[in-house]
Amino acid sequence: MTKILMVDDEEVILEVLEAYFEKEGWNIISASNGIDALKRAKEHNPDMIILDLMLPDISGEEVCRLIRKESDIPIIMLTAKSAEEDLINGIVIGADDYVTKPFSPREVVVRVKALLRRTKKPTNHLAFNDRILIIDALKREVLLNGQTLALTPIEYKLLFTMASFPGRVYSRTDLLEKVQDDGVYFEGYERSIDTHIKNLRKKIEDDSRHPEYILTVFGMGYKFGGKPDAPNITF
Template sequence: MTKILVVDDEKMIIEVLEAYFDKEGWEVYRAANGIDALKKVKEVNPDLMILDLMLPDISGEEVCRLTRKDNDVPIIMLTAKSAEDDLINGIVIGADDYVTKPFSPREVVVRAKAILRRVSKTNISNQLSFNDGHLCIDPVKKQVTLQGNPLSLTPNEYKILVAMASFPGRVYSRADLLEKITEDGVLFEGYERSIDTHIKNLRKKVEGDSRQPTYLLTVFGMGYKFGGTPDESIPSN
């Protein structure tokens, strides 16, 4: 059964979301503050977390940041903020999506379903290895290793990396990559810029020198491409 952790100090919001999630047959867990949320993540190991930014003890941003240290659970943030910089900041610390208050519970369900489908879907069947095993992607374990050391990637970072690595040399526009993490054609205004943030974060994790990348290359005026040399036969286009 799909497990959803809803973190909000407003009881009514939790009850409304719980009612909608119950209709989907999902198991719902509650947390009214950040400390309880961090405990529940470890105890329950949820498939998805709905996280309010404004909590009575620690902020939702801090909960997200601490969760991301050792858990890649998808996170949808609930926020009253709508400024683009605030949304980008949430993506930087590891959020997968945002819903701005006041929101439609149906919209939350739609976005939750889309994220769960993305996370559960395996894009490729065989392990990918590049530059004599320097970078490896195991889609079964959903694990990426660099020089044998596992990397901690957010679900969106992982999906972008897999999409690009599956076709080295192919140029992806920001819109192309956005579609990889927002399926069903559900695109939201202003989100293309978030791809730059994901790429920047990925470079910090997979590149020896993010200013002179080997794998995640910028194609000026067009987008990005994967520059690693495959150790096995992979389609080039």
């Protein structure tokens, strides 16, 4: 059963969303502050977190940052802030989506379903665009039109990270942390990721100036644009 952790200090919002989510058959875990949210995230390992930015103890942004140090769990932020800069900042620190208050509970349900589809656990083999691009996670091998690509460890990790969750936006900080978590360290700032992305595009794209797979999300970072084959399963 899908487990969703809802974090909000407004009891009415928790009750309304809980009623809608239970109709979908989802198991609901609730928290009214940031400390409890972090504790319950570790205890219950939910499939998704609905996180309010305005909490009574620590901010939702800080909760998001702390969770991102430990997990890739999908996060939808609830925010009363609608300024573009605030919303971009939410994505940059690790949120996958956001909903501005006031909102329709049905909208939240739709967004949760969409994000759950996008963030399914990756399989050992990923195939895209009618098997034009294939990633074999067991062999750490990438095939393009049947030909093996000579990727560096960093390029492979960047590609696999983004391709595992197509459509998800990764900031440069996110990608840098993924590379470092793999035991590969390199000097430089977050912008060093741009150089690796540029080199990866030269190897994977027909036209690196008009990429099909590694897409730039201006002001935010990068995302994977390949179309997953359905079903995208082990073969």
